[in-house]
Amino acid sequence: xxxxxxxxxxxxxxxxxxxxxxxxxxxxxxxxxxxxxxxxxxxxxxxxxxxxxxxxxxxxxxxxxxxxxxxxxxxxxxxxxxxxxxxxxxxxxxxxxxxxxxxxxxxxxxxxxxxxxxxxxxxxxxxxxxxxxxxxxxxxxxxxxxxxxxxxxxxxxxxxxxxxxxxxxxxxxxxxxxxxxxxxxxxxxxxxxxxxxxxxxxxxxxxxxxxxxxxxxx
Amino acid sequence: xxxxxxxxxxxxxxxxxxxxxxxxxxxxxxxxxxxxxxxxxxxxxxxxxxxxxxxxxxxxxxxxxxxxxxxxxxxxxxxxxxxxxxxxxxxxxxxxxxxxxxxxxxxxxxxxxxxxxxxxxxxxxxxxxxxxxxxxxxxxxxxxxxxxxxxxxxxxxxxxxxxxxxxxxxxxxxxxxxxxxxxxxxxxxxxxxxxxxxxxxxxxxxxxxxxxxxxxxxxxxxxxxxxxxxxxxxxxxxxxxxxxxxxxxxxxxxxxxx
Numbered sequence: 001x002x003x004x005x006x007x008x009x010x011x012x013x014x015x016x017x018x019x020x021x022x023x024x025x026x027x028x029x030x031x032x033x034x035x036x037x038x039x040x041x042x043x044x045x046x047x048x049x050x051x052x053x054x055x056x057x058x059x060x061x062x063x064x065x066x067x068x069x070x071x072x073x074x075x076x077x078x079x080x081x082x083x084x085x086x087x088x089x090x091x092x093x094x095x096x097x098x099x100x101x102x103x104x105x106x107x108x109x110x111x112x113x114x115x116x117x118x119x120x121x122x123x124x125x126x127x128x129x130x131x132x133x134x135x136x137x138x139x140x141x142x143x144x145x146x147x148x149x150x151x152x153x154x155x156x157x158x159x160x161x162x163x164x165x166x167x168x169x170x171x172x173x174x175x176x177x178x179x180x181x182x183x184x185x186x187x188x189x190x191x192x193x194x195x196x197x198x199x200x201x202x203x204x205x206x207x208x209x210x211x212x213x214x215x216x217x218x
Numbered sequence: 219x220x221x222x223x224x225x226x227x228x229x230x231x232x233x234x235x236x237x238x239x240x241x242x243x244x245x246x247x248x249x250x251x252x253x254x255x256x257x258x259x260x261x262x263x264x265x266x267x268x269x270x271x272x273x274x275x276x277x278x279x280x281x282x283x284x285x286x287x288x289x290x291x292x293x294x295x296x297x298x299x300x301x302x303x304x305x306x307x308x309x310x311x312x313x314x315x316x317x318x319x320x321x322x323x324x325x326x327x328x329x330x331x332x333x334x335x336x337x338x339x340x341x342x343x344x345x346x347x348x349x350x351x352x353x354x355x356x357x358x359x360x361x362x363x364x365x366x367x368x369x370x371x372x373x374x375x376x377x378x379x380x381x382x383x384x385x386x387x388x389x390x391x392x393x394x395x396x397x398x399x400x401x402x403x404x405x406x407x408x409x410x411x412x413x414x415x416x417x418x419x420x421x422x423x424x425x426x427x428x429x430x431x432x433x434x435x436x437x438x439x440x441x442x443x444x445x446x447x448x449x450x451x452x453x454x455x456x457x458x459x460x461x462x463x464x465x466x467x468x469x470x471x472x473x474x475x476x
Contacts, residue, residue, distance in 0.1 A: 004440055004454040008420040008463065009430035014382045052465055116425045118382040152380075198383070200237040200465050 014118040016057045016199040017075060017108050018191075019101045023128035023161075024065035028088035032129060032161060032182060039184030040083035046192035047078040053192075054079035056120075056199040060104050064097035066090025071100060075108055078195075092130050095138035098172070101126075102144055105154055120198050122154045125191060127179075129161035131168055142172040149173065159187060159215065166218045176218040186214035224257035224346075229441045230471040231452035235416055237465035246339075247414045247467040248277035250285045258296075258347035260288050263359055263469050265414040267338035267387055276337025279321060280314040280388055284343055287313035296347055300401040307343060307354040307399060314341055315388050338387040344373065344410050346473075351405035355398040358385040359469075360422055362429045364409035364438055370429040372422070373400040385415070409438045409474045416466035417455075441472035 020040075024033065047053050057078040063070050066089040073084070105122045112119045124145075132138040145156045158169040158176040169176040179187060193210045234245035246266030253259050264281045266273025287310040297303040318337040325332035340357025353361050353373040361373040375398045377385050386396040411434060413421055421433045440446050454460065455468045 004436070004450060006434075006436035007430075007432035009423050009433060011419050011422075011424045014419075051462065118424060119380075120383050121381050197237070197241075200235075 012115070012117045013052075013055045014120065014199075015112060016053075016120040016195055017060070017105060017122035018057060018195055019060045019062060019104055019122070019124045021097055021101045021124055021126035022061065022063045022086065023092060023094070023126075023130065024063045024086050024088045024090075025092045025130055026065070026089050027130050027163060028065070028161075030088075033086055033088040035182040035184040036127065037083070037085050039188035040086075042185045043188035043192050044078075044081050044083040046189055047081065047195065050196045053196040053199050057195045058108070060101075060108075062097055062101050062104070064093050068093050069097045069100050071104070075104070091133045092128070093136050094128060094132035094168075095136035095141040098124075098126070098138065098141035098145060102141075102148065102154075109153075121152070123195070123198075124154060124156045125159070126157065126172075127159045127161065127187075128169070129163045131165035138168065138172070145172050160218070170218050177212065177215045178218055179215040183214040190214055223255075224259075225476050226253050226257075226259050226473045227441060227476050228253070228471070228473045229446060229448045229451045230469075231448050231455050232414075232467065232469040233452055233455040235464065235466040235468065236461050238467055244274055245467050246273040246277055247416070247469040248274070248281045249412070249469050249471050250281040251471055251473065252285050252289060254289065254292060254347075256292075256296075256347075258292055258345065259410065259473055260285055260292075261344040261361075261410055261412045261471050261473060263340075263342045263412045263414055263471060265340045265357065265359060265416075265467065265469070267340075268383075270338040270387075271336040272332070273337070273339060275321075276318055276339040276389070279317050279337065280339045280341050283317035284310040284314040284341060288343070288345065292345075292347065296350070300403065303350065303352045303401050304399055307345075307352060308394065308397070310343060311341060311354055311356060311388060311393065311397060315393065318389055334389045338389045340385060340414070341388045342374065342412055342414075344412055346405075346407050346410060349404050351400070351402040351407050351410075353400040355400075356386055356388045356393050356396060358415040358418065360413050360418055360429075361400075362411045362413075362421075362434060363405065363407050364411075364434065365406040366408050368435065370431060370434055372427055372429050374398065376424075376427050407475070409441070409472070411437065411473075412469070412471040414467060414469040416464050416468035417460075417470055419464050420460065437470070437472055438474055442474045442476075
């Protein structure tokens with residue numbers, strides 16, 4: 001029987017950029033932040049079970065709380081991702097954090113283009129349990145998000161934990177969801193499964209994503 | 219002078235991707251190949267949209283309709299210039315689209331509300347007829363031809379979308395504007411290959427949309443061997459080596475002049 005053994009083209013893996021935008025304000029202290037940390041571990045484990053996703057999905061983490069916003073992690077391939085353990089304290093500079101996340105995504109796209117790397121539509125995934133600081137420029141950030149989403153430049157998900165201002169979230173994005181209790185594990189499993197699907201075959205619309213079992217749309 | 223009627227040796231396979239299998243979906247790729255009595259070759263590859271509810275049926279119906287349309291049209295005579303070929307190909311694309319719309323309507327009338335978008339699929343067509351080499355493309359995937367000297371030509375273009383997973387479908391209302399045509403009157407063709415996007419990563423060079431020569435040289439050689447079969451091709455597409463790089467459905471059609 002004839003064997004087939006051609007040499008394959010070496011195209012760089014297409015990339016799927018995902019920014020986790022996480023509220024680490026004081027109100028998250030205790031069970032919420034513990035559950036969030038567990039969720040992050042679940043996210044890491046599930047992604048790393050998928051060889052393709054491990055190579056294609058890239059994760060950046062921005063936190064907002066005490067000491068303002070922190071880019072805890074620049075884009076790292078899922079295969080190399082190690083879930084951090086977050087501490088909670090301080091206020092909620094949400095607007096500033098959103099702007100940082102948007103800048104990260106824009107810069108990453110430019111890096112991809114310059115390197116000739118193909119990519120999927122990036123996602124920003126924000127989790128918050130409160131409302132932005134009174135002085136935070138969140139409305140301006142919300143306008144930026146809307147503009148980018150209208151231009152199909154990215155998808156921004158806003159997940160509200162108990163106590164979150166859902167009106168603020170709905171202003172920021174049409175993809176606002178309320179988390180059921182502290183179902184972070186289910187949330188992050190949904191996210192990793194979604195990223196695995198997106199980084200695999202053709203996905204045109206939300207209908208091809210796994211069912212949401214961790215919360216409900218606002 | 220008696221001209222020899224060309225004949226073709228064809229291998230083809232469409233296999234489901236591992237991501238489709240884990241989601242309980244079958245293969246949503248479909249391919250169809252036909253050689254006509256005058257030696258003309260028709261190759262069609264369709265890739266059903268991941269987000270379409272009945273993508274597999276859409277791909278099969280679109281492929282069959284477009285082949286049928288070409289077969290009927292070419293039975294009445296070969297187009298003599300590029301404009302005529304473009305019309306024939308456009309007709310074939312329209313046939314496929316109408317078939318999908320009609321089917322959706324009949325299903326709805328029969329009590330199962332269906333939209334043609336449920337059958338969304340890409341559609342790639344290649345025809346070799348006498349010295350003509352023509353192709354029509356709606357969506358991603360690639361068609362590559364080989365000349366007598368082994369040189370490779372890519373007949374398809376890369377999509378306009380920023381994102382790798384966004385492509386056009388024959389069910390889109392602007393599918394004709396999105397269609398790309400290749401119309402070559404005096405082509406030296408000893409082989410044609412058509413593949414769906416699942417294989418593009420391995421067979422094509424994305425940076426400049428060229429065919430990766432070591433892949434095609436090997437595959438065309440393989441297709442020319444008397445002991446090679448479509449079953450071998452299918453096994454190759456299912457192999458770990460291939461599936462390690464892509465979990466999408468994969469189609470490869472290889473036709474070599476004998």
